[in-house]
Amino acid sequence: MTHSLSPGAAAPSAPGLGAVTAFAKFRLFAVTLAVVALAEAIGPLQFKLGPGRVVLMPMMWSLLMAAALGIASRRLPRPLSVGPGLQALATGLLNAGLLLFVVKLGLTVGVALPKVRAAGWALLFQEFGHALGTLALGLPLALLLGLKREAVGATFSVGREGNIAIISEKYGMDSPEGRGVLAEYITGTVLGALFIAILAGFLSSLHVFDPRSLAMGAGVGSGSLMAAAVGAILAQHPAEHAADITAIAAASNLLTSVAGFYFTLFLSLPLCSWLYGKLEPVLGRLSPRQAATGSASLGAAVLPAHGLSGADTMLGWAVVGAGVLVGNRLSYQVPVLVSLEGVLAVVALVAACHLAKRLLPRLPLLLMLSIAATLAGVPGLFPFSDALVALADKLNFMTFTTPVLALAGFSVAKDLPIFRQLGWRIVVVSLTATAGTFLGATLIAECFH
Template sequence: MTTTTAAAAAEPNSVPLTSSGMAKLKLFVIVMAIVAVAETIGIVQFQVGPGKVLLQPMVWALLIAAAWGVAQRLLPSVARIEPALQAFAGDLLNVGLLLFVVKLGLTVGSALPQVKQAGWALLFQEFGHTFGTLVLGLPLALLLGVKREAVGATFSIGREGNLVIIGEKYGMASAEGRGVLAEYITGTVLGALFIALLAGFVTSLHIFDPRSLAMGAGVGSASMMAAAIGAINGQQPASAASQLTAIAAASNLLTQVAGFYFTLFLSLPACSWLYDRLEPVLGRFSRRKAPEGVALAPAGGLGAKDLSFVDTMIAWAIMTGGVTIGNLLTYKVPVSQSLFGMLLVVAIALVIDVIKRLLPKLPMVLVLSVVSTLLVVPGLLPFSDVLAAATAKLNFLAFTTPVLALAGFSVAKDLPIFRQLGWRIVVVSLTAAAGTFLGATLVAELFH
């Protein structure tokens, strides 16, 4: 059963809403309003001990949308985002992120000369991303009494590719499946906020080279990477933002592509092997017994059918509107320039999407990343410089606000799963996320 189906079963009257144009229009309008409010609030910063925390507009978008979804029963029907529509927003998020992938590729391609200067650090920091999760997360999980769920929750940060790995090896109904699902939900709901706070705090300590921090930000999740690099860039000179963003995007792309194989062949076997040897030692410190199997509904997008072409266009319209609003309110970019840049981004994604529908086995994210990167490599193609200049006016952080607004609406429908899994697995998941950021940063720092 997909998330949308499960939500529909819980809310029978909400099924027609998600299939109606009016419901989708309502979602579009509400997301645009949330983006506008979040961008108007802007960046808020405060001190935490010796460190400083920056809350970007994307964080406000996530919190506002989450509160909106949780309180939907208290709102008038015209403003209510029902559970089925929340699930639909989660599906739109998955497709909307494709435009974010294009922006990442364009950022990397146009700044390849600067990225190349990162040298071997960019390759070796991937070992920090791969093993940082289990180095910090696994021992804590065992001390808290988490059993085999710890393997699924700490061998990675639990993104879509990691769900596939666990599903193939153990099955999603297994303890390992529950663990990786908890990591996925935690990262979706809390990951961006948590990594933004952590990255901002660590950056403010001034103990790491900004390039190391940028590499650490490439954790393999577009939204989490955006949150981390946003917090890092917020404490750097404006002139350094482009280079650091390109490095973070390149690191994120490497983690998404090579990281899949790193986790499949290295971190998962290592995590399972370490669990078998550490659990008898560390597990005795907790009296908690292994939980009985619990049937959990998949998180947004997991197991759901591919969106129709029309719904794909709706997702991209939301992204286009959100980016245009953010570009205008925060970065003072004229609407016409933003719309032209987004038209080019959508065109790139559309071509690959059509090919994907003809060739279902095509690894779309990989192809989209490679194509968008090659299109703007300086001097490679006759139009590379023009394309790079037009899309450079689309501020990187403007993409993150509509992305996290859509993500926020998945909170309400995921709360029952959190209650079943308990607070321990959430703490472990966040610790694993901290481990991948800190691990990669530490390894990269050896080269700086």
């Protein structure tokens, strides 16, 4: 299922969105920026948990605070209230605002292509383990535990920011797949580092795998998860191997960050959806309970980015763009006017692809935007490439995640009953998917060592 409109078709109307006034939209804009500012002001917080360390970044505070505001909306004064109608709108704005994140990711990919090319065959082939390991272990378990389409979102990847963007564009965040990937993201953020540290440390202690293979397995595409896994691996090997293990893990993590987006977009997500159709009729019958399959009872429907009105689409860009300005200023001390140049450059590329979408309506917007941003980021490929990359480099990558996760937090509030119904099962499935990507890449890399 994809959210696409035929040429000339009117955007569908979502229940409840038409009643959202301009003042209410401004209130949502202001509340979202306040959440972003507070999250960035709190900053990262880390604490020890058993043998590992958990790090809560501003994006996680943003998600939690927005979810809390949404849940408590009926008890809050009107200026702070984000009720069901605004929560539905926030999810639509999220779908639009995520496109700015995709541009930043694509430009980063383009700049890094020369480094990836020098990484070698082992790093290339182990990426298949990262791409397919999640669904190989996670999908069957999810179906046995009674999850439905949430299983696709939770097991096609490890649920990082780029994966959220893929699901948002293809299915929308107000979908079972959207809830699945968001639950995977939350679980991975809170428990992922601790879990992968324990797993990597245990496998290292067995001395079955070459440490270089384990290092490649550690590059799951998340800096925090990679750091946790590498720390556990280093603890089991002589100090003289530390530099090599760290370098290999960093290269693997870079490749997963760069190529993993395209692997999940073109390989693991279509394959996961296809396998779901084949396995669910068999494994689903073995489940002792059934998962929720929709959110019709929860309130308003949500429009994908290209189903929003033009004004609301630009509002989504404005919310995320303004959030980036706030985060860049508070956390990285970049002057607002300097950051504004980068934000405008990113928005210009998004707007150009939106216009191109009208000429090529059958081409998925996410695919078009990803390719355009990646090519534009290759040094010297176009006359404007270096200037565009220089402008985007003024924007820290992490500042895009804070406003995006704030909007996602309102979606969590709206779908809280379904998250409650998924309960512990989604946590188990998410951690299993994380184990799958680590083990899959490690096993493939071991074939080269």
